[in-house]
Amino acid sequence: EDQVTQSPEALRLQEGESSSLNCSYTVSGLRGLFWYRQDPGKGPEFLFTLYSAGEEKEKERLKATLTKKESFLHITAPKPEDSATYLCAVQFYGGATNKLIFGTGTLLAVQP
């Protein structure tokens, strides 16, 4: 069964303390992996698309990387405004390719 697992469920960092979030997947064939940010009570906001192992994308303090089994979202010197839930989603080949499978997210809290 195709699955997406995110870890940790929650992460508390001090401002400036860098860390990484993990998204692992078991799939028959990965078509794309996507990262979103969700603030409390709001809809998710698209961040990155990754298509192949070795690919990296960056935006401000965030960098997303992809291997054959997992993706990491690295957060460098985070600020309190980076606090949010970060969601990972994957699109698979085969079956219903026109939909995403979402992980349950990592709730990130950055304290000043």
Added chain:
Amino acid sequence: DGGITQSPKYLFRKEGQNVTLSCEQNLNHDAMYWYRQDPGQGLRLIYYSQIVNDFQKGDIAEGYSVSREKKESFPLTVTSAQKNPTAFYLCASSIRVGEQYFGPGTRLTVT
């Protein structure tokens, strides 16, 4: 400004009543989606539509219905057959499947 809107933000209904959630987009996207989000669970796909007058069931379609009569609009009806309708409902649209633009969501409470 281009975007996707959902209304209302909060909705309260009595058990046994059908309720319709609105979703409108002016991004000129062909594809639209409805998700349900519950605490501790990932977004689960209810229905999606790739083109006007066509839609497909997602993973949890039972107790829900949709229509897609216009490109801009994709309303979701939560029927009395949905056993646990209280949730946060999110609508999205996209050109590419992975890059979806989400609305602000509707929080439905059924008592």
